[in-house]
Each structure stands twice: as structure tokens, then as C-alpha cells.
Amino acid sequence: MIELKNIVKTYKRGAEIVYALKDINLKIEKGDFIAITGPSGSGKTTLLYIIGCLDKPSSGVMKFNDKDIGKMSEADLVKIRREKIGFIFQHFYLLPGLNVLENITLPLIFGRKTRSKEEIISLIESVGLKDRIYHRINQLSGGEMQRVAIARAIVSNPEILLADEPTGNLDTENSEKIFELLRLLNKKGLSVVMVTHNTELAKRTNKVITLRDGKIFY
């Protein structure tokens, strides 16, 4: 469903040009559960943002469901982000002014979609936040915040879930629970790509991609 061909991403840092990604070739199929690992600064987040249509490559071609992302308008990209992609960011990025339920339903509002209250409640239950529905974000633990972020990422029924170090800020026990949650979602048909430093968890996915200096390392 997603295909990357000769993807290069450069950043300007003053006069210097930084190569965050160098010639990445990658295919993601429906139902995949992929782990991206690699040392800090190797380009994992950059790659995830490009897969998630949040960022555009400097060169190369990226196709989403056989359509060339580079040739899409801003409005089309917004539509893809809304409907096809769920994103979990490196630091939860929840809105502290809203409660759990409101944070989770935010993408529906932007997507002009509705889901019944029961559906949303059962979604919240499925990520284990049954008793936290009306809690404020700053009353939650790190693990709970990550669950909110997951629920928010999947509330629009995306085709693929992209998670940037979803267990990075959690202890072993909570990491395990979150990972199990992702695996469960994957079993139900959702494609999952997760960036992780945790090699133990990475081994338990279907496919591991290791990045080093912006290149895939086999």
C-alpha cells in the first residue's frame, strides 16, 4: 500500500546540508507490523513523517495506494492524513486543555466524521481507559497518555498506524502493555509501523528495518 523509491531527505542547518535520509527504498503491505530501529539521529522520525505524508521528500517517489504523493495538492494530503493515517508522536502531544474523550474525538471533528458515542466508548475501553473518559490529561500517567494517543490515532479507522517510539517514555510493564495493544490492532487488520529503540520488542514484529546514517542497514 505504501511504496518508497530512492527517497532522499535533506535539511539545511545554516550553510551546511544535512542528509537525514539517503536513498531509501521500502514497501509496506497491508497488514504489516514493522519496527524501525537505529541509533539516535539515524533518520527514523524523518522517515516516519514522510510515510505519514506529514513531510515531503527532497527527492524520490513515494506512493500511497499507487498514487504519487508528490503530485498531490495540499488538500488531498490533508484528506489522506485524516482518513488513512493514524499518528502517534514521540512525545504524546495531547491537548492539556481538553479531557480524554475530547482529545480522542478531535480527529473526527477535523475529518467532519461522526461515530456513535457507543463506538467511541468501546474504543476507549479497548485501549484500557474505561475509567478515565472525562479525566483531564494532566491527571493521567505516562502509560495512560500513550493509550489516549493510540485511541486518538485510530479513532478515524485509518489503514495504517505510525508510532514514533510509543514505549519510549514508559517502564517495562507499561511498554509491554502498549506493545500488546499495538499487536492486537495489527491482528485486527491495521498496518502498524513503529519506531523503537527496544530491540526485544522489535524482534516480535514481522519485519525490522534498521537505519544507520539515513540508510537502511541489512
Next chain:
Amino acid sequence: MIFLKLAFKNLLRHKIRSFLTVLGISASISVLFSIISFNKGFESSLQKELYRTGIHFMIVPSGCPHEVASLVLHGAVTPNFLNIEVFQKIKEFDEIEFIAPILITQIPNIEKEKIDLVYGIEMSNIKQIKPQWKIDGTIPFSDDSILLGYDVAEHYSIKKGDILTYENKRFTVSGIVQKTSSQDDAFVYMPLKALQDIIKKPNGATAIGVKVKDVDKLNTVIEEISLKIPGIQIVTMSQVVNSLANLAGSAKILSLSIALVAILISAIGVMNSILMAIFERTEEIGLMRAIGASKFDIFRIIIKETVLLTLTGGLIGLIMSLVGANIIEGFVRNFMPYIPSGKMIQFDPFLALICLFFSIFLGIFAGIFPAWRATKINPIKAIRG
């Protein structure tokens, strides 16, 4: 609803900044609302009050109409006096029902070391010319009694029955006119004869108020009088109303421009505080973009916030002008050339509604630039910091 809640939360995050911004808006909306209400009230009460006097026109010595208008109402002191013959001649016209000579001048009050504004009139005419007055005491019925305007009595701490001396003549205060909040409060009202004696101008008058028997013939009477009596000028009440309305009109334009400048400044305040808020919330806005918000969504959210701010300001402003109507009235009175008695600010729900719509418009106007800036936020840069 969520965005309203979010907007509200964001405004509460900086309570003082939001409060000051709202305060600026409410103050300027309040001034605007008061000025407009005031003007509406002003024109209608002015008309009512002037027509109630039962005088159709005033005869005055030749001079510019502006001066005349103020003479009639302010009671300005003019150096010119009407000729004695004028008085006699006017009496001869059949069509005239009633004439009231008026003599306005200044006389020193040696006791109090002040110069008083004295309004000479035949006391029997008071009821005709000032029908709206309420008097504590009685209208003088002898030439050695006087009536005092409220402010004069207040200023000198004079009560009914006290004595005032002008040019060695003693006058008993027979009554005090209750506060009219107009220029009437500033005069000493003296029987015409007595005043003429004091200034040694028997039959002298600065103006003559005239009432005709038949209003339909008003114009012919005026024409006839101006033909037969030279050196005079006739000012009808409608001319006075017009010229005052014009004066009030320029005062209105002046005060409206001040209000508009105030509104502009408060709108810039709103713009500034929203811009700062956007700057602080770059990450949040970037995140919303990343989870599916379009640029237009962001634009709308920011506009909602500014409108929330200005609408709150507008509402508070309206409440402020209702509660503080009297204070504002006193303030606005200083700008007006002539103020009829009675309350000027009347609450007009339609006008209030317009002011609220105006605050909404103001919010949209002030929000456009910050909202446009917010749409330029790059989600990735915002999230990566």
C-alpha cells in the same frame, strides 16, 4: 463546542492579558454605545423641550444665527439690546398672542465677590417659557424677590427666604428651581423691571419670545414683522433646533471619531494578544494540523477565539454603559453645546444588538491577520520544536 472550550481555556491561561484585552474592547464599545444612544436621546428630548416652551420664535438684535441660538438657550450675554420701540411695535400686531421680553446680563455680586448671570423676565411668563421647571418655593410675585437656579443656590449655599444684594438692592429668594441639568441651573431669575432698573435700561431686552395665535400663519407673521421693524432678527424654534442639532452633530462626529480610534486601538490590542497566544501555541497548532486539521480549520479556530474575546468585551461594554449610564452621561455632556434636562441615555435593544454584531465583526477583523499567520505554521517544525 470543543474549540470554544479550547479557546476559553487558552484565554484563561493568560488571565491578566485576556482581561486587559477584553477591558479595552468593552471600554470602547461602551463609549460607542453610549454616544449613539445619547445622540438619539439628545435630539428627541431637545425637540420636545423646545417645542414645549410655547414660544414660536425669538426676536433678537441683528447678529449671527449661531450666536442667537446660543443666546436663546445658553442665555449668553450679548452687548446689543433691542430698541424700546421694537417692543411697542410688536405689541401692535394682531396675530400675536403673547410676548415675553427677556433680558440676560451679568451683574457683580459684591457680597460673594462673584459676577452672576442674571436672567430678567416677567415672572408671569415663567410658566410659559419654562413649563418643565419644578420649583421649591414660589415664583416671585413682587419686584424684590428672585428665583435661583439650582447650581447658583448650591454654590452660594442659599436657601429659600435668604437675601441677595445687587447694586444695593435687596432681593428675597422666593424659590429655587430644582436641578434641570441644563444651563438653566446657572442663572439668577429676576423680575424684568428690577433688572432693567439695576442696569439702567428701562424697557431694555436682549430677546423677545413670541407666541402667535395661529401657527399656520407663523411665516406670514414673521415676514410682516421683519418688513416693518428694522435692526432685528427673527429666529424660529425650528431653526434653533436645527442649529443645535448641527452643533450636536459635529460633537457627535468628534466623539464618534474618538470612539472609533479607541475601538481601533483595542482591536490592535486583540490582534496583538492573539498573535502572542499563537506564538506560544505553535506546537498545539502544529499538532492539530498533523492529526487532520486543514489550514482553514486552524483559521476558523483562531477567528473563534478572537470573536470570543471581542464578544465578551462587547457584552461587558454594554453592561458597563447601562450600569454607568449616569457617569458616561456626565462625561458626554461636556461635549454637547446644549443639554436638555432629563435622562439622555435610553436603552435601545436594537442598538445593543447592533453593538454586539459590531463586536463580532471586530473580532473577525482583528483575527484575520493572526489567523492567517497561524495557518502558516508548519506542523513538523512545530512538533519537532
